[in-house]
Amino acid sequence: MEPAFPLLGAFGERERLKAAIKNRESLLITGSGGAGKTALIKSVIAELHNVRELVQVQYSSSLHQLLVDLARCLLAAKHRALRRRAKAGPDVEKWLSKQTSVHLKGLLWTSLEAEPLTIILDGIDGASFPMYRFLQRLYFVRGMAIIASARDMGSLGALGRLFWDPRTILHVGPLNHSDSEQLFDLVAKRFGLERLDLVEFRKKVLDSAQGNPGQITEMCRLATNPLYVSGKHIKFAPIRIDVVAHFLSAAGHR
Numbered sequence: 001m002e003p004a005f006p007l008l009g010a011f012g013e014r015e016r017l018k019a020a021i022k023n024r025e026s027l028l029i030t031g032s033g034g035a036g037k038t039a040l041i042k043s044v045i046a047e048l049h050n051v052r053e054l055v056q057v058q059y060s061s062s063l064h065q066l067l068v069d070l071a072r073c074l075l076a077a078k079h080r081a082l083r084r085r086a087k088a089g090p091d092v093e094k095w096l097s098k099q100t101s102v103h104l105k106g107l108l109w110t111s112l113e114a115e116p117l118t119i120i121l122d123g124i125d126g127a128s129f130p131m132y133r134f135l136q137r138l139y140f141v142r143g144m145a146i147i148a149s150a151r152d153m154g155s156l157g158a159l160g161r162l163f164w165d166p167r168t169i170l171h172v173g174p175l176n177h178s179d180s181e182q183l184f185d186l187v188a189k190r191f192g193l194e195r196l197d198l199v200e201f202r203k204k205v206l207d208s209a210q211g212n213p214g215q216i217t218e219m220c221r222l223a224t225n226p227l228y229v230s231g232k233h234i235k236f237a238p239i240r241i242d243v244v245a246h247f248l249s250a251a252g253h254r
Contacts, residue, residue, distance in 0.1 A: 028163035031172030034214020053117035067104040081115035116143035132158035174211025
């Protein structure tokens with residue numbers, strides 16, 4: 001779901017995530033591709049714009065890449081404990097390029113144990129045991145919190161050992177019909193689709209998306225492409241095929 005569009009519904013989910021961030025509680029957010037997990041995280045972070053001691057990192061299946069990305073985010077956030085230990089100098093990228101995984105793990109462990117914060121790890125898929133062992137130590141540091149997102153428990157891989165308690169899991173479900181209609185109308189207007197025949201297209205989009213905000217948004221976005229339009233008629237079938245392929249491809253790449 002594109003960040004320019006408001007997050008509809010999900011009031012309870014927003015409040016649960018805000019409470020987890022404020023109280024430094026680890027939390028797993030689950031939901032199908034396009035359900036709005038990333039949008040939920042962005043929305044809550046925007047509401048809590050004054051919150052400190054929080055970094056957001058996109059998940060990488062490569063442990064070394066995750067370590068590099070996390071170190072980069074912490075240094076950019078002026079994490080004092082890491083800056084003291086790393087002594088990265090003015091050229092952070094050059095310093096990062098020279099670091100080994102073993103050295104980065106040690107630096108991150110000791111720095112975050114000295115100055116804990118909340119790590120938001122978005123898009124977990126098939127985590128390895130080395131990834132689990134690195135995050136496990138952080139998970140149990142007093143004052144640390146890990147807020148992660150994944151499609152489902154099966155996508156966690158080895159990290160399922162951390163998020164086994166149902167009380168630490170927040171599921172993002174589909175929009176209800178009223179919110180789905182509101183989102184379609186908003187997105188169609190934002191993309192300038194009013195000049196087209198939307199009656200049939202609107203019904204087919206809402207029926208096929210089944211409350212998935214990412215799919216509603218993507219189908220409307222594709223309708224701006226002349227390849228999917230004939231006169232004022234929107235060719236729904238090829239749009240639907242390409243949207244399904246897009247989400248399947250995204251799932252396969254994670």
